[in-house]
Amino acid sequence: MAITLGPNRYGKAEIRMVHVDRTTPSHVLTDLNVSVALSGDLDAAHTVGDNSAVLPTDTQKNTVYAFAAEHGVGAIEDFGLRLARHFVTTPSITRAVVTIEAYPWRRLGPHSFQRDGGESRTARITVADGGEHVISGVTGLVLMNTTDSEFVGFIKDRYTTLAETTDRILATSVTAAWRHAPAGPAGDPAEATATPTAPDADWNTSYSTARQALSDAFTGTYSRALQETLFAMGQAVLGTGKGLAEVRLSLPNRHHFLVDTAPFGLSNEGTVFHADDRPYGLIEATVRDDELPEAPQAWTS
Structure with missing residues (x-):
């Protein structure tokens, strides 16, 4: 041995x-x-x-x-x-x-x-x-849409009890991390030939812009699945023009279930919900700009 x-x-x-x-x-x-x-x-x-x-x-x-x-x-x-x-x-x-x-x-x-x-x-x-990689991000960004979300057309088998819905609460706690592309001549990430980070990077502006893009995309996307919302959020971050090469997102689905108030003789037309903290769906994905250089070692220790 x-x-x-x-x-x-x-x-x-x-x-x-x-x-x-x-x-x-x-x-x-x-x-x-x-x-x-x-x-x-x-x-x-x-x-x-x-x-x-x-x-x-x-x-x-x-x-x-x-x-x-x-x-x-x-x-x-x-x-x-x-x-x-x-x-x-x-x-x-x-x-x-x-x-x-x-x-x-x-x-x-x-x-x-x-x-x-x-x-x-x-x-x-x-x-x-000799290489430098910077990954910025946010964790614990809690977002909610009280409408403009549905979930229909999914696989149903003998164990399926979930009913389709065309109007639901969509809530999540976003963990996102975005990788800054190395800067090439004149600060152009697409022309990068080496990995050192631009010394004049405006990290604070980049962060606030990316964070706002996440929030705006969540707010402005009609969601047919949390996966669709995630991809829209990733696209928005990469579209900020701040030299970002990829973003990794982890979105737990914070389920809100309509409470049955009929036993109390009361109607509940989408106003009272039970917030269930576990178990929860967990949606994760990477969204990349394929025109910018890869740096898989940046994500590992």
Whole structure:
């Protein structure tokens, strides 16, 4: 029997950090959850306990705090790129993946904030072998249409009890991640010949535009299936003109069932529903721009 070590990684997960920018009278609050995963020449650490190539996970945590203290945070994509580029300067490390979740706070005053319970902004940055890939996204974006949704014409067998409907509530909690295409000459993604990310990328504008595209497509699509809505949302994100190559979407179907009020002597014409949290349908797909370069390694650790 020949036993060998396969692909491996290690790092510090879920580094919680709050940064307050006090350089202006109106403070800027950034609330992050940062995870680092490193790969490289680490076989000896696994096979013979030799730690000479290991950058301690505690050092990785301290680096996150130090970078924020020295340089600030800014857009989470920029912050992740700075960290990942730093980690691969360690001689034994050839690949760094930095994943960031940003929690939203709503401003109440110059130095007062309220934590919103809504969606979180996400970013995943990979630096390896001279290539850089940035994936931005959102999670927990809860959307609902109270009409303009139907579900008919599906397969029916001996186990089918679901009735067809031409008017239903469509609700979901969107998890979406979109990959930025590398920039080529004059910033044109279609002409990219290398993978480094454009240094002048406006991550914040790109994020707000993509997030709005998701919401607008959900709102404006007459849905014959959640799959149709998902594809429309993916098309809308790629159509923003922000150099996005593909978007991956995960949409749970948050079912709302009409309550039978007849036993109470009451009619229910689509006004009272039971919100059922599980089990739920889960619709997932990738929508791509085939004219832009692929980067499957960007999605894996």
